[in-house]
Amino acid sequence: MSTSHTTRTTPRATASAGARETTEGTVYTVSGGDWDEVAEAVTRRSDDERIIVNMGPQHPSTHGVLRLILEIDGETVTEARAGIGYLHTGIEKNLEYRTWTQGTTFVTRMDYLTPFYNEAAYCLGVEKLLGITDDIPDRATVIRVLLMELNRLSSHLVAIATGGMELGATTVMIYGFRDREHCLDIFELITGLRMNSAYIRPGGLAQDLPPGAIEQLRDFIRKMKKNLPEYDKLCSGNPVFKARLTDVGYLDLAGCLALGATGPVLRSAGLPHDLRKSDPYCGYETYDFEVPTTDTCDSMGRFLLRLEEMHQSLRIMEQCIDRLEPGPVMVGDKKIAWPAQLALGPDGLGNSLDHIRNIMGTSMEALIHHFKLVTEGFRVPPGQVYTAVESPKGELGVHMVSDGGTRPYRVHFRDPSFTNLQATAAMCEGGMVADVIVAVASIDPVMGGVDR
Amino acid sequence: MSDDSERAGGVPAPRGNTGETIARRRGMFGANNGGDTSGYSGLRRTVRMPGASSRPYGGYFDEVADELEGALEEQGVDPETAIEKTVVDRDELTFHIARAYLPQVARTLRDDPALRFELCTGVSGVHNPADTGRELHAVYHLRSITHSRLIRLEVSVPDADPHIPSVVDIYPTNDWHERETFDFFGIVFDGHPALTRIMMPDDWQGFPQRKDYPLGGIPVEYKGAQIPAPDQRRSYS
Numbered sequence: 001m002s003t004s005h006t007t008r009t010t011p012r013a014t015a016s017a018g019a020r021e022t023t024e025g026t027v028y029t030v031s032g033g034d035w036d037e038v039a040e041a042v043t044r045r046s047d048d049e050r051i052i053v054n055m056g057p058q059h060p061s062t063h064g065v066l067r068l069i070l071e072i073d074g075e076t077v078t079e080a081r082a083g084i085g086y087l088h089t090g091i092e093k094n095l096e097y098r099t100w101t102q103g104t105t106f107v108t109r110m111d112y113l114t115p116f117y118n119e120a121a122y123c124l125g126v127e128k129l130l131g132i133t134d135d136i137p138d139r140a141t142v143i144r145v146l147l148m149e150l151n152r153l154s155s156h157l158v159a160i161a162t163g164g165m166e167l168g169a170t171t172v173m174i175y176g177f178r179d180r181e182h183c184l185d186i187f188e189l190i191t192g193l194r195m196n197s198a199y200i201r202p203g204g205l206a207q208d209l210p211p212g213a214i215e216q217l218r219d220f221i222r223k224m225k226k227n228l229p230e231y232d233k234l235c236s237g238n239p240v241f242k243a244r245l246t247d248v249g250y251l252d253l254a255g256c257l258a259l260g261a262t263g264p265v266l267r268s269a270g271l272p273h274d275l276r277k278s279d280p281y282c283g284y285e286t287y288d289f290e291v292p293t294t295d296t297c298d299s300m301g302r303f304l305l306r307l308e309e310m311h312q313s314l315r316i317m318e319q320c321i322d323r324l325e326p327g328p329v330m331v332g333d334k335k336i337a338w339p340a341q342l343a344l345g346p347d348g349l350g351n352s353l354d355h356i357r358n359i360m361g362t363s364m365e366a367l368i369h370h371f372k373l374v375t376e377g378f379r380v381p382p383g384q385v386y387t388a389v390e391s392p393k394g395e396l397g398v399h400m401v402s403d404g405g406t407r408p409y410r411v412h413f414r415d416p417s418f419t420n421l422q423a424t425a426a427m428c429e430g431g432m433v434a435d436v437i438v439a440v441a442s443i444d445p446v447m448g449g450v451d452r
Numbered sequence: 453m454s455d456d457s458e459r460a461g462g463v464p465a466p467r468g469n470t471g472e473t474i475a476r477r478r479g480m481f482g483a484n485n486g487g488d489t490s491g492y493s494g495l496r497r498t499v500r501m502p503g504a505s506s507r508p509y510g511g512y513f514d515e516v517a518d519e520l521e522g523a524l525e526e527q528g529v530d531p532e533t534a535i536e537k538t539v540v541d542r543d544e545l546t547f548h549i550a551r552a553y554l555p556q557v558a559r560t561l562r563d564d565p566a567l568r569f570e571l572c573t574g575v576s577g578v579h580n581p582a583d584t585g586r587e588l589h590a591v592y593h594l595r596s597i598t599h600s601r602l603i604r605l606e607v608s609v610p611d612a613d614p615h616i617p618s619v620v621d622i623y624p625t626n627d628w629h630e631r632e633t634f635d636f637f638g639i640v641f642d643g644h645p646a647l648t649r650i651m652m653p654d655d656w657q658g659f660p661q662r663k664d665y666p667l668g669g670i671p672v673e674y675k676g677a678q679i680p681a682p683d684q685r686r687s688y689s
Contacts, residue, residue: 085651090667092636093660097667097682128542257570257597260625271597278600376688382471383502383541386593386604388573399576399591403475403499406688410661412576414593414629419574422628451651 050078053433057086063162063440064447068424072433080428080436082421087451095411099377100126101338103408104198111415111449112195113158116151117391118449119200120144122411124281125387125400126202129380132331139327140204141282146217146320147190147199148282148389149313153224154183155392155444156306160231163303163441167244172234179227182220189213203337204330217321221314228314231307245300249427249439252297259426260419263394264309265443267293268301275390282389287316299442309392334369336378377406393417393444415449471500475582480688499582502541509538512601513545519566520547520557529556546604551616554607558619561594561603569594569603572619574629577637579662587611588639592619592626609639618643636661 020027056067067083091106098106107122108115127133161176184194190213191197191206199206235241251261253269266273274291276284292308294301330337359366382404388397394416401410420443427439477499480492508514517538521531534553539546549557561569571594578589586608595602607616618641620627630641631650638659641647649656658665669681 085649085653088651090660093667094682097685131542258624260571260573260623262571273597278597279602375686382499384546384578384591384604385542385544386573386602395573395595397573397593399593401578404497410576410578412591414573414576418628419625422625 055436057083063445066421066440066445066447066450068436068440070428070433070436075432075434077428077431077433077436080425082424084418084421084447084450087447089448089452091452092411092413095408097407099406100202100380100408101377103411104201105196107411107413108196108198109448110413110452111391111393111396111417111446113155113446114151114391114393114396114449115196116144116147116200117389117396118413119198120148120282121387121389121391121396121398121413122400123200123202124389125385125398125411126380128385128387129383129400129402130202130336130378131381132203132333132336135331135333136204137328137331139208139325140329142320142324143205143209143329144200145282145284145287146317146324147187149316149320150183150186150217150220152313152392153310154180154187156310157183159306159392159441159444160235160303163438163444164235166437166441167241169235169241172231175227175230175234179224182223186213186216186220189216201330201338203333204328206338208329209324214321214324217317221317224310224314228307228310236304236307242300244438245298245303245442246296247298247300248431248435249299249302249442250297251423251427255423255426259423261394261423263390263392263416263420264302264305265394265420265423267291267305269297270295275388275395279388281387287319289313289316299438302442306392335373338373379404379406380408388414391416393446393449394420413449413452415452417443417445417447417449418452421445421450471503473498474501474580475499502539504537505540509540509545511543512599513540516545516567516601516603517547519564520560523560523564523567524557527556527560529553544602544604546606548606548608551607551609554605555617555619555622557605558592558594558622561605562622567596568598569596569601571595571597572623572625575626575633577633577639577661579637581611581663583608585610588614588637590616590633590639614639615642617641618647620644635659638662 020029050071050073053070053072054067055070057065065086067086069081069083070077071079089109091110094106095103103122103126104119107118110118124133127136157176157180161173161180164170164172164176187197188194190209191199251259251265251269253266253271255261256266256269256271262273270293272291272293275281276289277291289312292305292312294305359370380402382402384399384401386397386399388395390396395414396416397414399410399412399414400408403409423443424440427443428436431439475498477497478493478495480495507517509517521535524531524534534550534557535547536550537548539548547557558572561567573593573595576591576593578591579587580589581587588609588611590607590609592605592607593602594605609616614637616639618626618630620630620641620643627645628650630644631647633639634641634644634647635649635651636659648654652660667681667683669683671681671684672679
C-alpha cells in the first residue's frame with residue numbers, strides 16, 4: 001500500500017513506513033512490512049484511529065491499476081471509493097480513425113481476459129448495422145460460441161486463481177493458471193495468438209480451424225472434467241476459504257439492479273439473468289445448458305457460481321464440437337469479406353504468398369478489389385445499434401453509430417467491469433480492511449475493460 | 453445491403469428520403485484544406501439517420517409505446533411534448549425525449565408494472581457537430597428483465613447549452629456512466645452528486661471524444677517508409 005508521495009528521510013531498518021507532515025495531516029508511505037507498526041505509529045501520534053488508506057494504483061491485489069481510497073477506523077472500513085482511469089487508452093476514439101474491420105484489433109485489447117467477447121460484441125454490432133446477421137455462416141457462428149465458452153473458462157480460471165492468491169492460497173493460483181494455460185494453448189493453435197487475437201471479424205472469422213484443433217479441444221474437455229473437481233476439493237469445503245469468503249462482499253438483488261451489476265454478481269443474488277437465455281445471440285437458444293444461481297449474495301456464492309459456469313461452458317463446447325459442419329467461415333458477400341488467406345511467412349502471420357501471387361499475376365480486378373477493401377474498407381449504412389453479449393463478467397454492450405462511412409462514427413462499450421466496480425463501496429463499507437480485497441476479487445474487474 | 457451499395461457505386465443508397473439529415477459531406481480522401489486534386493471535389497453526400505417511424509412499430513414496441521404514452525398522460529404530461537420522435541430501425545426502438553422530461557420518463561419506465569425497465573446499461577454520448585442545435589446526444593439503453601425487452605432513449609442538446617438532467621437518483625448505476633460522458637463529451641448532467649472527470653486527469657483541458665478534438669499521434673517509420681499518424685491518413689468521407 002502506498003501513497004503517491006515518497007520520502008527518503010526515514011531509515012529503512014527501523015520501520016517500513018515513512019512519515020511526512022502535510023496540510024492534510026500526516027502521510028505515511030507504506031511499502032510492505034508489518035501493518036502493526038504503522039497502526040501503532042498512528043495511534044501514538046493521535047487519539048483518533050481514523051485514517052485514510054490509499055491503496056493502489058500499484059498494488060498486487062487490486063487487479064491492475066485500480067486505486068482504492070479507504071477511510072478506516074481501526075480495522076473497519078467506514079468509506080470506500082474507487083479511483084479509475086489509470087489504464088485509459090482511448091480505444092473508443094481510436095476506432096473512429098480505422099476501418100470497421102480494423103476495429104477488432106482494438107477492441108480485443110480492452111478486457112484482455114475476455115478478448116473473444118469483445119470481438120464478438122463488436123462484430124455482432126457491425127453485422128446488425130450492415131443487416132447481414134442472418135447471412136453469417138453456421139460454422140463461423142458455432143466456432144464463435146466455442147471460442148467464447150472456452151474464453152469463459154479461461155477468464156473464470158484467472159478470477160479464481162487471482163482471488164485465491166490474494167487470500168494467500170497459492171495452490172489455487174497455480175492450479176488456475178495451469179488450466180488457463182491449456183485454454184491459451186488452444187487459442188494460440190486456432191488464432192495464432194494467446195491473447196488479443198482479432199480472430200472474429202465482421203462477417204465471420206479470420207480463418208478456419210487448423211488441423212488438429214478438434215482433437216485438442218476434445219483432450220482439453222476431458223482434462224478439464226478431471227481438473228475442475230480439484231477446485232471443489234481444494235476450496236469449496238475448505239474451512240479457511242469458506243470463512244474468508246462467506247458473507248463478504250454482500251450485495252443483494254435490489255442493490256445489484258440499482259447499481260446495474262450483472263454477471264456472477266447479479267446471479268449470486270438469486271436472479272437467473274443471463275443474456276444467453278433472455279436475449280440470445282449466436283444461436284445460444286439452441287444449446288442445452290443451465291444458468292446457475294445462488295442466493296447468498298456474497299463472495300463465496302460468486303466463487304461457486306464461477307465453478308459451475310465452467311462446467312456449463314464445457315457442456316456447450318461439447319455441443320459445439322458435435323454440430324461443427326464443414327463450410328465457409330466468412331460471409332459470401334465479397335464486398336465485406338476480407339480476401340484473406342492467411343499463412344505463416346518469415347515476418348509472421350499474413351496473407352499467403354500463393355494468394356498474393358494469384359491475385360497479382362492473374363486478375364487485375366481481384367488486386368484492385370483486395371486493395372480497396374483493405375485500405376478503404378466497406379461502407380456501413382447510417383444508423384445506430386446496441387448489441388450485448390454475456391461476458392464472464394456480465395453484460396458487455398456495444399452502442400455503435402454509423403454515418404454511412406467506412407469508419408465507425410462512434411463506438412461505445414458498456415463494459416461489465418466498469419459498471420460492477422461501482423458496487424465496491426456498497427460491498428466494502430462497514431466491513432474489515434482485509435475483506436475489501438476479497439470483495440473486489442469477487443467482482444473480478446479487469447482494468448483494461450474498465451478504463452478502455 | 454450489398455445490393456444497395458452496388459447500386460450507388462459504393463455509397464449506400466439513402467434509406468428513403470424521410471431520414472433526418474445530420475450532415476453534408478463533400479469531396480473525398482479528406483482533402484479539405486487547399487486545392488483538391490483528387491478529382492472528387494464535386495462529390496456531395498448527405499448523411500441521413502433513420503427518421504421518425506409511424507405505427508405500427510411491430511413486436512412489443514407498440515405495447516411499450518402505448519404504455520409509456522398512457523402512463524405519461526396519467527401524470528398530466530402530454531406525450532407529444534415529452535417524446536419528440538419515435539424511431540424504429542434495425543429491430544430497435546428509440547424514443548427521442550425532450551431533456552426536461554427525461555427524469556420523469558425514466559422513472560415511469562422503471563416503475564410502471566407494464567414497463568419495468570429495471571436495468572439501465574448506462575449512457576453513451578454522440579457528437580454531431582454539423583447538426584446545428586442538436587450537436588450533443590446522450591443515449592441510454594434500458595433493459596427490462598421482467599419482460600425481456602430493450603429500448604433506447606435519446607436526448608439531444610445544443611453545444612451552447614449542454615445540460616441534461618441526471619438520472620442517477622433513478623438509476624444509481626449511471627453515476628460513473630454520466631461522469632464518463634461528461635469527461636469525454638462535456639455534457640453536464642444537472643443533479644449528479646459529484647460530476648467530475650473519471651478517465652482523464654482532473655485538470656485535463658477539452659473533451660476528447662468530441663469530433664473536433666484531435667486524435668494526436670506521430671508518424672511512424674516502418675521498413676524505411678513514413679506511415680502518417682492515423683488522423684492524417686486518407687479518409688473516405
